[in-house]
Amino acid sequence: MENATAQKISQESTTPLIEDITGSLILRDSIPKTDPDKENTGYHISEQSSGSDSLESKQIIEPAKKPIYQITENIDQWWIGEVLEVHTNEGYFVASLRDVIGPKVESVAEFDIKTISQNTEEVEQCLFPGANFAFYVVTEHGIGPPRTSSGLQFTMPYIWREGDNEKVKELYRDLFPSDPPLDE
Amino acid sequence: MCVGAFVKGQGVIAFGYDSATQKFGKDLPGNIGFQRFIKVLNFTSIVLLGNFNPAIYHPEWLEKFKILPIQEIQWAEGEKTEMKEIPYKNGTLVLKKIPPLMVTPDLTELFFPSLRLTVNYERFECSTEERRNFSLVKDVVIKIFSLLSHTPIKAVGINFHAHWKFKDPSDVILKNLFAKNDSAFQNSLGPDYHIGGTIWSIQKGVKSSLKIEKSNKLDNGVYIQANYHKDIETIQTEQPINFIQENYDDFINQFIEESKKILGDPEETWKMQQPKK
Numbered sequence: 001m002e003n004a005t006a007q008k009i010s011q012e013s014t015t016p017l018i019e020d021i022t023g024s025l026i027l028r029d030s031i032p033k034t035d036p037d038k039e040n041t042g043y044h045i046s047e048q049s050s051g052s053d054s055l056e057s058k059q060i061i062e063p064a065k066k067p068i069y070q071i072t073e074n075i076d077q078w079w080i081g082e083v084l085e086v087h088t089n090e091g092y093f094v095a096s097l098r099d100v101i102g103p104k105v106e107s108v109a110e111f112d113i114k115t116i117s118q119n120t121e122e123v124e125q126c127l128f129p130g131a132n133f134a135f136y137v138v139t140e141h142g143i144g145p146p147r148t149s150s151g152l153q154f155t156m157p158y159i160w161r162e163g164d165n166e167k168v169k170e171l172y173r174d175l176f177p178s179d180p181p182l183d184e
Numbered sequence: 185m186c187v188g189a190f191v192k193g194q195g196v197i198a199f200g201y202d203s204a205t206q207k208f209g210k211d212l213p214g215n216i217g218f219q220r221f222i223k224v225l226n227f228t229s230i231v232l233l234g235n236f237n238p239a240i241y242h243p244e245w246l247e248k249f250k251i252l253p254i255q256e257i258q259w260a261e262g263e264k265t266e267m268k269e270i271p272y273k274n275g276t277l278v279l280k281k282i283p284p285l286m287v288t289p290d291l292t293e294l295f296f297p298s299l300r301l302t303v304n305y306e307r308f309e310c311s312t313e314e315r316r317n318f319s320l321v322k323d324v325v326i327k328i329f330s331l332l333s334h335t336p337i338k339a340v341g342i343n344f345h346a347h348w349k350f351k352d353p354s355d356v357i358l359k360n361l362f363a364k365n366d367s368a369f370q371n372s373l374g375p376d377y378h379i380g381g382t383i384w385s386i387q388k389g390v391k392s393s394l395k396i397e398k399s400n401k402l403d404n405g406v407y408i409q410a411n412y413h414k415d416i417e418t419i420q421t422e423q424p425i426n427f428i429q430e431n432y433d434d435f436i437n438q439f440i441e442e443s444k445k446i447l448g449d450p451e452e453t454w455k456m457q458q459p460k461k
Contacts, residue, residue, distance in 0.1 A: 072255040078323075080330045100330045100425065101323050134331060136250040153249050155331055 071142035077102075081152070083131040084108070093127060097135060115152055126154035224440060224453050226401075227345035228318050229311035230325045230428060234337040238292040238303045241328075243285055246294075251327045256296040260284045299324065311343075313456045322432045329421035336419045340427055342412045344439045347454035349405040350447060354398050357406060357447060361396065380407075383446075390414050390431075394442060401454040406447060410439040 079097040086093045092110050099105050116123050126133075133154040140147045169182045247257040268279045284295030294301040299312040299321055310328075312321050329335060350357060355378065362381040363369050369377055380397025391413040399405035412435050416423050444450075 070255070070258070073253045075250050075253055078250060078327060098330075100326050100429075132331070132333070134249045134327075138250060138253070151250070 071140055073138045073140045075136060075138050076148070077137040079135045081133045081135045083127060083129055083133070086113075086127055086129060088113070095133070095135075111152065116154065131155075223315035223455055224348070224450065225315055225318070225344050225346050225436065226454060226456060227311065227313050227343075228321055228436075229309055229341075229343045230321060230432075231341040231343065232308040232325075232329070232337055232424060233306060233339040233341075234308070234335060236303050236305060236308050236335065238305065239287060239289050240332065241292045241294065241301060241303045242287050243294060249327070249331060251324055251331075252296060252298075256298055259297050260295060318436070322428060325428060326425050329425055333421050334419060335421050337416055337421060337424045339413060339415045340424045341414075342428070342432060342435050344410045344436065346408045346439075346443065347399040347401040347405050348408065348443070348447065348450035349399075349402045349452035349454075350449075351451055353404040354406045355404075358396065358398065361446070392438075394439075394446075396447070399454070402452065405452070405454065408439075408443050408447070410435075410442075412438075 077099075078101055080100050081095045081097050084094045084096055091113050093113060094108060094110050097107050097109055113123060113127065116127060131154060133152050135150065135152050137148065137150045140149065172179070172182050243257045243260060246252045247254060269276045270279065271277075286293045290304065292301065292303040298314065298317045299310060301324075302309045302311075310321050310325050312318065329337075358379050358381075359366055362379045366379075369379070378398050380395070382393055382395045384391070384393045386392070391411075393411045393413075395407075395409040395411075397407050399407040401407070412431070414427055416427065418424065
């Protein structure tokens, strides 16, 4: 790629500047004449200094860095879902979706149970009527055209429930009968 | 080059801009080539008081539930702790660059490119210094407390800051507002004193305060800070979410309108320079 660019520049001598692949501008006279044997060293030695043995007089140019492809995303839509019905045998569940960011619209939708997880144990843990989840639609940008996808993320049930305080006190009394009760 | 003046949208105001003098103004003559928005506000934060578990607010949790897009998390996670030793007097000074993510049981501090999140046991704060991310701050707070719907909340506060420069120097404006008969101040403090003040009011159950003082960002500019505070005692987050959703944009307008009524139209506003990464 750089060889081709260098040849092109030597032919078009009226062009004082060229744009390399990083987008920065470099002077035409400093375009390196690349030696195929030295390409893997990571540095190119300038043609102007090729006759000199002194490293100090050599003009060293770093090669253009390879672009790093990074995926970015836009969160297009985001809902809070609540499971209404679970139809395990049929493989789907019904949930209400609440748009908390945009206009307050509540809708009901059916989801394939497999969209939660392929792990049956994980599905059993999180999927029950009343369970909450976030449902989102995102557009990913990176290599290739933008890709739109959606996902479900369940919140874990609260461990501490109403009445658990009493259960703990009862358990504590049974386990440590000689101790004073917890609420005193 | 000068550009046109118009008002559009919620809290976004554009004036004429003279590139030669780098001044903004409503009465600048010349061509209307393109329209440029002045970012009139410099900072916003949404603060909730209540009982919080700082450890929950982990970057992975925010990413998993798509509260923030992946690039925000990756940027913050890519920042590493760096130590640098420099000679200082007879010894060495160690400079430590702290990574922008800290999650502990007592305190969580997350610095993302777009916003900042600080949570301790009693206080949650989400803030940004970029006008284009104001709505993101609102969305993030709403998403978080829609998921953590059983968080006990005591109060909600919505805050805005701005640095504006006017035709008159700040001292003239501020003395006119807060020290009309300034002979008493002059007699005791001399002629070079600075003054500022806070105006409180209660409207529809919302306590609002407007603090006006000399700007430390703009020469001869004025710093304005608004706080809209609502006491909400609840163990469900629905009420605070509704308050934020229904009022946030109105408060932006209210802040700009009130400030302009009190101080006049700004000729210049301060904008934070983005640090080079």
